[in-house]
Amino acid sequence: MRITDEEKPHFSASQLICYLQCPLQYYLQYELGVVWEKTPSAVMFGSAVHKGVEKANRLLMNSGIDANAVKMEYATAWKEEQKDEEIAWKEDPTELYQKGADLLTLYCLEMAYEKPTEVELGFRLPIVDTATGLYIPSRDFVGKIDAIFTDSTIVEIKTTGRSPVQQEIDQNIQLTLYSWAYRMLFGRPEKTIKVINLVKTKEPKIAVVETQRTERQHSWLIASVFQVIRAIESKLFYPNPIGGFGCFNCQYQKHCQEDNDENYFLRPHGGNANRLEPSYAGSE
Numbered sequence: 001m002r003i004t005d006e007e008k009p010h011f012s013a014s015q016l017i018c019y020l021q022c023p024l025q026y027y028l029q030y031e032l033g034v035v036w037e038k039t040p041s042a043v044m045f046g047s048a049v050h051k052g053v054e055k056a057n058r059l060l061m062n063s064g065i066d067a068n069a070v071k072m073e074y075a076t077a078w079k080e081e082q083k084d085e086e087i088a089w090k091e092d093p094t095e096l097y098q099k100g101a102d103l104l105t106l107y108c109l110e111m112a113y114e115k116p117t118e119v120e121l122g123f124r125l126p127i128v129d130t131a132t133g134l135y136i137p138s139r140d141f142v143g144k145i146d147a148i149f150t151d152s153t154i155v156e157i158k159t160t161g162r163s164p165v166q167q168e169i170d171q172n173i174q175l176t177l178y179s180w181a182y183r184m185l186f187g188r189p190e191k192t193i194k195v196i197n198l199v200k201t202k203e204p205k206i207a208v209v210e211t212q213r214t215e216r217q218h219s220w221l222i223a224s225v226f227q228v229i230r231a232i233e234s235k236l237f238y239p240n241p242i243g244g245f246g247c248f249n250c251q252y253q254k255h256c257q258e259d260n261d262e263n264y265f266l267r268p269h270g271g272n273a274n275r276l277e278p279s280y281a282g283s284e
Helices: 013-021 023-031 041-062 067-083 093-110 166-170 173-186 215-233 253-257
Strands: 116-128 135-149 153-160 192-199 205-211
Touching: 013 023, 013 173, 013 215, 023 253, 041 067, 041 093, 041 116, 041 135, 041 153, 067 093, 093 192, 093 205, 116 173, 116 215, 135 173, 135 215, 153 173, 166 205, 173 192, 173 215
Parallel strands: 153 192
Antiparallel strands: 116 135, 135 153, 192 205
């Protein structure tokens, strides 16, 4: 079931993960649309490699793999990604580019005999849990599945700096969404979810991990989305109080540290919002 109601707000796995990681980051990125000062090289790299992977998958679906055509697509995407962006490089650009080319060569070899039936399958679906009947009418779920193989396998491509951990793959929210969306679109369970990790270590490699999803996990996802959307509509945008990895890589650190017009958390909100007077233990 697909819907095309562009008037209704949408919600994605990226938005959900962003809010769960830091509601204030969600506010700056999705409510205000604050532009990043610099694009992390890992984001640029992942986007360019993904263009190459998409080219490979479309060739597999139609005429067969052509590694040179895939690398040309990657080279073009690499240039395009840098055209209007300032990149925050964490690796030597030449070495990083070569890692991407090497990974795409490995991908072409790994996938040479596969046959996708869908590539970059976009969807926009009502947010509903068919098991419990929970329905969220205010928004739709949107996303894009990298590929689906002839045996009903969902394929997700990831670029990463380290080998994957099975538990992380088993608990990945985005994969749960894709499993739910597949069953909504096709009316049947997928065979499996295959995550093809393009690992940009010193010696680039491919690590393939498979995972499964259950109806209970779908229900958990929709229930979580329901609560997050309630929080967003109630304008609960607080900073992540425990910091950690997400803070180190956040593009909005200055907005947390500086007092400016976009620092939502440091301002009172609404007509009934008041600053509270501090109280101290032992005071009368």
